[in-house]
Amino acid sequence: MLNFDEQRYLRIQSGATGFAARFDAVIADCLNRGAENVFFLGTGGAAILMQPAAQLLQRSSRFPAYLDLPAELILANSANLTAKSIVVMPSLSGTTKESVAMLAKLKQIGATVLTLVGHAETPLGKGGDHAFVNFAEDDTSCESFYLQSLFVALSIMKHRGEIANYEQIIAEIALLPQLLIEVKRGFEPQARGFAEAIAASNYHIIAGAGNVWPEAYYYGMCILEEMQWIRTRPVHASDFFHGTLELVEDDVSVILFKGEDKFRPLAERVENFVPNYTKKLFVLDTASFALPGVSDEVRALVSPVVLAAVLERVSAHLEVIRNHPLTTRRYYKRVAY
Numbered sequence: 243m244l245n246f247d248e249q250r251y252l253r254i255q256s257g258a259t260g261f262a263a264r265f266d267a268v269i270a271d272c273l274n275r276g277a278e279n280v281f282f283l284g285t286g287g288a289a290i291l292m293q294p295a296a297q298l299l300q301r302s303s304r305f306p307a308y309l310d311l312p313a314e315l316i317l318a319n320s321a322n323l324t325a326k327s328i329v330v331m332p333s334l335s336g337t338t339k340e341s342v343a344m345l346a347k348l349k350q351i352g353a354t355v356l357t358l359v360g361h362a363e364t365p366l367g368k369g370g371d372h373a374f375v376n377f378a379e380d381d382t383s384c385e386s387f388y389l390q391s392l393f394v395a396l397s398i399m400k401h402r403g404e405i406a407n408y409e410q411i412i413a414e415i416a417l418l419p420q421l422l423i424e425v426k427r428g429f430e431p432q433a434r435g436f437a438e439a440i441a442a443s444n445y446h447i448i449a450g451a452g453n454v455w456p457e458a459y460y461y462g463m464c465i466l467e468e469m470q471w472i473r474t475r476p477v478h479a480s481d482f483f484h485g486t487l488e489l490v491e492d493d494v495s496v497i498l499f500k501g502e503d504k505f506r507p508l509a510e511r512v513e514n515f516v517p518n519y520t521k522k523l524f525v526l527d528t529a530s531f532a533l534p535g536v537s538d539e540v541r542a543l544v545s546p547v548v549l550a551a552v553l554e555r556v557s558a559h560l561e562v563i564r565n566h567p568l569t570t571r572r573y574y575k576r577v578a579y
Contacts, residue, residue: 243430244558248423250382255419257376258386262393262412265356268372269328269397272354278326279306280398281353282391285313285340287464288332288358291384294453294546295330295391303399312344325352330394333357334383336364345369358390380469380568381557384460384550385422389415392543407539414540417533422551425531429552437559439524440466443495444473447486449512450498451479452505454528457546458497461553469568470560479508483515490519500527501545502538526552 280299282292292309299307308322312331315323323329329348333341336359345366348355357370360378367373378386392415400408440446446466450458455478462474477486479498490496496516500509516523528545531552536544561568573579 243426243555244433244562246426246555246558251423251426252419254376254378254382255385255389255422257378258389259416259419261374261376261390262415264374265390265393266397266400268356269394270401272328273398273401276326277328277354278324279308279322280328280330280394281308281310281320281323282330283310283312283315283341283344284332285311285338287460288334288338288383288387290456290460290464291387292330292332292391293456294388295395297453298392298395298543299398303395303402303404305398305402305404307395312340316340316343316347323351323353327351327353328394329353329355330391331355331357331366331370332359332387332391333364333366334360334378334380334387336361336366338366341366342369356394358387381554384457384554385418385547388544388547388550389418410537411540411543414536415544417535418544418547421533421536422548425533425548425551426555429531429555433552433555434559434563436524436526436556437563439495439522440472440497440556440560441563443493443522446472446474446495446497447482447489448474448476448497448499449479449482449486449509450501451508452501452503452545453543454499454501454503454509454545454549455479457549457553458499465553465557465568468571468574469557470564470566471572479505479512482512487515490516492520493522494520495522495524496520498523498525499549500525500529501542501549502529503542503545 357366362375399405448462459476462476466472528548
């Protein structure tokens with residue numbers, strides 16, 4: 243596989259899955275001490291990656307779960323953010339400006355803070371009540387963050403009696419690091435073609451629904467826009483027909499992500515409409531990838547993880563085709579803002 247270190251990938255994702263028992267112990271302690279809600283407070287791409295876990299709780303649990311932005315909470319309080327809140331704060335660098343500022347505020351509030359970081363010796367690595375340190379870089383952090391936040395949600399549901407097969411789910415998720423390598427290997431021949439299609443257009447509509455919508459949003463904003471300077475329009479599949487459909491013309495590229503949860507029909511509606519008006523429809527469907535030993539229930543939960551894995555292969559080819567390294571920036575962490 244192009245520019246890919248299998249052992250490094252396996253080490254990072256196994257590091258994430260290896261946190262399951264520790265997350266479960268921390269969540270159990272928080273609930274036993276009277277925790278009343280959970281906040282997922284990320285900044286930028288890390289915030290987007292928390293959305294599937296938050297959505298799982300909002301749809302399948304009575305335990306209140308909130309997504310909010312540190313940049314806004316620094317300026318205005320939330321009535322629900324209290325000393326009885328569990329706060330999950332991801333930051334790969336451990337130094338994200340808005341999150342570091344929010345951490346100081348959380349200390350004053352008295353909330354229990356779980357930080358998910360790639361580096362221990364950082365403000366967030368040292369400042370969380372429970373720091374989960376799993377080294378990763380931009381090309382491997384998506385799966386790691388998706389998995390860690392999923393463990394938080396699943397553990398909350400377990401201890402509230404809202405999920406009956408927790409151990410089975412965790413055991414199946416533990417298979418993913420090795421399975422995802424095989425998914426990547428099988429997708430490699432298609433990855434270059436997908437990258438060539440992206441490189442051929444300077445504008446893309448990117449759509450998805452359910453728990454893969456965040457990956458559509460993330461890939462458009464954080465990879466294509468930030469790392470490749472390609473203009474995108476991420477749009478939820480349910481919103482596609484409330485404005486964005488009017489932008490579809492013969493030469494407009496539409497990229498569609500299909501997951502395996504209950505919201506798949508929303509993506510299929512887009513898939514059925516778009517080919518009537520443009521020849522540039524590109525679909526990534528997690529159902530097309532083999533995951534031996536993983537049940538349909540767990541496949542639905544980890545669809546965004548699978549997408550992140552195959553899209554990394556696309557990105558690896560895209561940076562070569564366009565001669566634009568993914569690390570190249572004009573402004574991000576380069577100028578004052």
